Amino acid sequence: MSEIVLYGADWCGDCRRAKAWLREHEVPFTDVDVEHDDAARDKAIEIAGGRKNIPVIVLPDGAVLVEPTTTQLAQAIKR
Template sequence: MSEIVLYGANWCGDCRRAKAWLREHEVPFTDVDVEQDDAARDRAIELAGGRKNIPVIALPDGRVLVEPTDTELAAAVQG
């Protein structure tokens, strides 16, 4: 994986905030809608260790963030 993958849903406020932060900081990412794709939903739950919270953000280095704050997202992306 060469880019960040964000698993989320359009109705999710935390997902919208995370996407806005990534766009504002010009961080490329793939937006995967777990409401429209059952396999993606299952993958997000798997990545999150069984949790069903979103967004689940998969980083290129293998780290996974679940419902990160803007501060946590910044540290992960810029760190």
């Protein structure tokens, strides 16, 4: 299984919540900071279909979650 990629920023509450959930459930992920990396920010917007909401979470199967609730994240991970 490939690793999950989470595009987010340290100041983002939803990003912190998603990262905490992933860590708590021992789900490996790559954290990409969109605040300090213009290319990463552009990539996150592209992946999210033009939306600028974060976090943008890319699952190993290619599915994308944009600003998911904890329940949505848990359901997507357990698929």
